[in-house]
Amino acid sequence: MRRTKGLSFYRRRKKISTTIVHEILSYVAGILIAAFLAFVIVYFVGIRTSVIGVSMEPALYNGQGILINRFAYKLANPRAGDVVVFLPNGNQNTHYYVKRVVAGPGETVQIREGILYVNGKAVEDDTYDLIADAGIAEHEIKLGNDEYFVMGDNCNSSEDSRSGNIGPVSRDDIVGKAWFKMAGGGSNMGLVK
Structure with missing residues (x-):
């Protein structure tokens, strides 16, 4: 029989969405590309x-x-x-x-x-x-x-x-x-x- 009321110390594990992981990686890649371009511009022209x-x-x-x-x-x-x-x-x-x-x-x-x-x-x-x-x-x-x-x-x-x-x-x-x-x-x- 399942217990429906009261405290529960067991949580369901949430699954990590691949779309969220993809979005985070695209942000990180964008930041790295921007930092690289900023370095190149500052080094050569800045x-x-x-x-x-x-x-x-x-x-x-x-x-x-x-x-x-x-x-x-x-x-x-x-x-x-x-x-x-x-x-x-x-x-x-x-x-x-x-x-x-x-x-x-x-x-x-x-x-x-x-x-x-x-x-x-x-x-x-x-x-x-x-x-x-x-x-x-x-x-x-x-x-x-x-x-x-x-x-x-x-x-x-x-x-x-x-x-x-x-x-x-x-x-x-x-x-x-x-x-x-x-x-x-x-x-x-x-x-x-």
């Missing part, structure tokens, strides 16, 4: 830094945040006109420098009478005013196989490859390409040009 100083005005302003694309130069080399982020002489104890590439490996650079010459031809670009200080580029410089000559857009307020303590930038010291600029400093968000 370095954020700020521009220090006025050397890149009007393109980039003092204090303006930028994202660095570290992946861009894994497949290709920097080209003239690219805005690169580098550590001068590979010094890990300094801030990132943000400058524009004006010449690449094997090219010659010289500044005469305030004008930039690459491979003996004057660079006719509205970006650069007359350059007041030629620095080490007063005499012709031939860049090595992995060297780049970089300058700030606001060249008369820039410490760049013309400076003896920076000089031509080695390919190994370039962290990546300045890719995206944040709002701030009087500039809109957008790609760095």
